[in-house]
Amino acid sequence: MNESPTVLLTGASDGIGFETARLLVAQGCTVIAHARTPEESDESCDRLVKSGVDARKLRPAVADFTDLREVIDLAVTVAETCPRLDVLVNNAAITGPQGRAVTKDGHEQTIQVNYLAPYLLTRLLEDALDRSEVSRVVNVSSSLHRGGRINWNDLNWKRRYNRGAAYAQSKLALTMMTTALAEFRPKVREAVSVHPGVIATRMLPGYSYRGRPVAEGAEPVARLADPAAKVLNGGYYDGRLPARASATAVDPGGVRKLWSLTERLTLFDRRQA
Template structure:
């Protein structure tokens, strides 16, 4: 489907995490330009407000289409508060774009919640947010989740006995594990979800991939396309840019999905 063939998103509300820079910012811009109400998430209220102001001032986005939210994904209590506020203020979500991400630091770093920081920010926080927003995403037909993942998920393995990689830490392996988990999570049957590698883009994560990349705006087009209700999706599908391809074998295994959900519930405090 060409860019010009995408349908209007007027009347639809989309939450974009990590919307203050890079692919997230450009995704928010393109969604708003197509008529969606966009919930802009940033790590701080100041970051979110600055992004909204920039979209209005430099991109000509209608300020009435933007709502700002803040939560530090390194603190799960803030993720819970974010989900509660959105559920109250926007009980019907057409889409959730799980985009916020970070490169794993050089040294092993654990959050206040006890999780390796990249695993929490890139996956566990999105897992928790998606679970808490399930009612909003399923209140109307067609609600969907788009996980912004990475082709590096193919290089990863989930260390089930040591997901926080306390015994053997590598920043690239930790980052790749978080992307594999996010890709596996797209096959969760509770909500309709897909994952997408938007290409190697010139963002803060570029050094993990290559010396050069395409613009964040180009990468965002592949994310926005999957938010369009005119684009039919299959739960658990994986895309590299605009092409549907097979993900890593682990992302197609029901057993792995169930095992990951059990682990994630434990790590975010949702286990029975």
């Protein structure tokens, strides 16, 4: 690939996303660096440039994933301004609040930010990805997906909300999406999930007391997002190494069921027109 590869990286304003942006630019990529608000975008882009990142390789992008309308606007902007999108890194995530919160779209906040928004963004950018020879999606998952289950009868936790269970469910759903993209969606040529490790980010208090340096978590994400890197399509990585995802994450029946349900929840089936 002669031209600079273009990577859309969500959640680039902080933590693993911020360090991943630095690594990707160093690898020769042009990074569309997503942040939640214009203020966070300006601040993080300034910090990236001050850290040595070439400003010409950065493109700011803004969307609050608690509002699916903003996700749609982000996808439209990227599709209109990029001749092609080589890699999409779905990194943006939250641990979720202590008490159940509902978005304006009517979904529990954790499942929307960590799964429904990345799903919708990916689907809306399929054509932009299809214009690339790489066409790769990297989903930043978590080893906690192994303890998750899809709460089919109450995906939005209207009953018995539990912060940890909601997070695990969202990461399981994202890992199941990786399976679906690899097996059911020809426009996305490659899809992988990665557990970056227990890393000392602002999310750490949600599930652990100690974590490794942020740069160590960013390294495997950046490696998988490098268009020159060979990846195991549909694979789940624990850091740099391929690992076994949970049985639920690769179960064909459950994966198809979740895919269909998510189309309805995001109204994607109606948005195609």
